[in-house]
Amino acid sequence: MTPNLLRPHAEQSGAAELAALAAVDDRPRPPSWRLSPWAVLTYLLGGTLDDGTVIIPKYIGPRRLMEVAVATLATDRALLLLGVPGTAKTRVSEHLSAAICGRSTLLVQGTSGTAEEAIRYGWNYARLLAEGPSEGALVPSPILTAMRAGAVARIEELTRIPSDVQDALITLLSEKTLPIPELGTEVQAAKGFTVIATANDRDRGVNELSSALRRRFNTVVLPLPASEDAEVAIVTRRVAELGAALELPELPSAADEVRRVVRVFRELRSGRTADGRTKLKSPSGTLSTAEAISVLTSGIALAAHFGDGVLRAHDIAGAVLGAVVKDPVADAVVWTEYLEAVVRERPDWSDFYRACRELAG
The missing domain is CATH 1.20.920 (Histone Acetyltransferase; Chain A)
Structure with a gap:
């Protein structure tokens, strides 16, 4: 890890812990996962390994919530972390991604200006004009990149994304396929692909999720600290x-x-x-x-x-x-x-x- 980084990514700051867990982790792993669900949970909640390595907790709260979150990601369901601001939604999302696929940077930051290209794909217009629609002119979104790699894509502040852009996720999450009609082809998700989204309903300017989109997510509500x-x-x-x-x-x-x-x-x-x-x-x-x-x-x-x-x-x-x-x-x-x-x-x-x-x- 570069020492002068202001905020290292989770896979950088937690590299030593992730390596220690991988070295002792002999439990079954879902396809494309770097660690077993047990090791992912230990990374999140902390503990001491048999070799004496201390894993620092990344989340302090109900263990069952993290068990449900990890188990969800081991299936074909996407995960929605819901809660008021400050309940560690982003932190949990980032560390889950780092532990599962070693990469937390496949990120869509939700805002009122987020366009559908951020969910699907865009184009390098210079190449598009020069050579027409082609694989080389295609600019994949973080989600498309995650689909190809069998990795975790993250969406921050899902409810800040306009409703019509949110709807681009529905087919993608249900069929695990992203059509690219301009090329007459499609991208099918590799095993291990999933999405972790965060949202809160306390801030102004939110866009309610449709019932169709909510059904594609398993929702885990992160509470404020109990005591x-x-x-x-x-x-x-x-x-x-x-x-x-x-x-x-x-x-x-x-x-x-x-x-x-x-x-x-x-x-x-x-x-x-x-x-x-x-x-x-x-x-x-x-x-x-x-x-x-x-x-x-x-x-x-x-x-x-x-x-x-x-x-x-x-x-x-x-x-x-x-x-x-x-x-x-x-x-x-x-x-x-x-x-x-x-x-x-x-x-x-x-x-x-x-x-x-x-x-x-």
């Missing part, structure tokens, strides 16, 4: 990984601030304090686990470069405010009420209260 301790563990691990990748200076334990950010986000998400005694208004944003990770990573950078090297309340207050207040009017009211009704009443949060009030002027 505060689970979310703290996820955030702590990811903040450490990102800090190392960004080469941020190491700080003394930031456990108290991690738990504080997680609690703020969980309380505002749920509309109730952790002890269940006080009802709260929720802001318009999702306040996802991913956003908590971003808040803390930003705080560590502030503490390391402009503070005393210890993560403190004033290092995270601004990022928390930015995460909560997306609507400058309605969310500002929600945040002020939370500060005064909850944060102010917690004696051990007085430093956080002061830092937040200073930002408010």
Whole structure:
């Protein structure tokens, strides 16, 4: 793995673990898979191999969900990972692809401007004009490339793709064949081909999936972390990984601030304090686990470069405010009420209260 990459692909960052798993993996493997389903699951959930190799968890959550996801990909069904933002859909998709076929980059990024060519194929128009429709002029989509190679294709934010473009997947997923009428031919998927898509229905601008397309997917809903301790563990691990990748200076334990950010986000998400005694208004944003990770990573950078090297309340207050207040009017009211009704009443949060009030002027 090249050491100066900002964000290595999963097959690069996990190369040593994948090689260790392959060396001890003697279980049956589906066609074209590099690892058995057992080894893929171990790669996702973590564990210690017989030779002492430690596999770091890529997903912290219900084991059964990952078992269903892996089992789905071992059949001819496509997989849809559904959940609110920040539930590790992309991370799971990328690492599943890396473990199964060693390649996570056959990716279609869904947007409102995604065209049908991104699903099917396009043309090199210079060659098309020069020589007419030909195999050399064809520009395969990531999905077409995966079909030929018997690999995994990924589709991010499926519900952001226009509905008429989504429909191009229906025949492809049911027949495992992509006609190319301009060449009078078709591409039939090699064994091992499958699709992993991600989607959420909380963001604006989504396009509902048709019932016909939904039937082509087996859907696994990834939940938010069930408990505060689970979310703290996820955030702590990811903040450490990102800090190392960004080469941020190491700080003394930031456990108290991690738990504080997680609690703020969980309380505002749920509309109730952790002890269940006080009802709260929720802001318009999702306040996802991913956003908590971003808040803390930003705080560590502030503490390391402009503070005393210890993560403190004033290092995270601004990022928390930015995460909560997306609507400058309605969310500002929600945040002020939370500060005064909850944060102010917690004696051990007085430093956080002061830092937040200073930002408010």
